[in-house]
Amino acid sequence: MNQWSEAFHYLPLLLKGAMVTLEITLLANILSTIISFAVGLLRLSKRRYVRLIASIYVEVFRGTSLLVQLFWLYFALPMLLNIQITAMVVAVLALGLNYGAYGSEVVRSSILAVPKGQHEAATALNMGSKLRMMRIVLPQAIPLMLPSFGNLQIELLKGTSLVYLITLSDLTYQGMVLRTFDSSKTAEIFMMMLILYFLLSYSFTLLLRVLERRSARGRY
Secondary structure (H helix, E strand, O other), rough: OOOHHHHHHHHHHHHHHHHHHHHHHHHHHHHHHHHHHHHHHHHOOOHHHHHHHHHHHHHHHHOOOOOHHHHHHHHHHHHHOOOOOHHHHHHHHHHHHHHHHHHHHHHHHHHHHOOOHHHHHHHHOOOHHHHHHHHHHHHHHHHHHHHHHHHHHHHHHHHHHHHHHHOOOHHHHHHHHHHHHHHHHHHHHHHHHHHHHHHHHHHHHHHHHHHHHHHHHHOO
């Protein structure tokens, strides 16, 4: 018990790291959602070259390691373009691009899951493609997307644990520093990290459930 009371002195630093983790997660989620819808819609384009470009992006980011993507954006890209990119920007970009590739498939498959009769009825009402998508297709597709998007958000949160390797002082970084400083409290430090990660992910789960209930009632 005494070991735990001593380990609790490290909690403020872990909470500081958790706030950085939460900031990265929220920003990367916004970016990945935008990319998911943009690329998902592009993959449904009637133009073959547009579908090809979108598909290449998806396959590249789904087929390569997130860690390698982080390192490439942080170390290689600045050298190639002769620019300086902050670690925070790199983390948000890498996570957003990576999970946006996965999310685009969720968007594409959910739109395709809307019955063809709905498309035909909208066409019969002389609706243009954009109006048909906004008024008919997306309101039915979004509820189908939510469970998968929720899983991706939680996976993205867990993926942020890699950003400490590019010097960001997130929750994992703080835990590793504290463990190096006081290795006798390794078990307690990692247990507190597990609890904080769980609380963050469970918060996203609760938010998702609220959104699912609202979408079921036709409110977004």
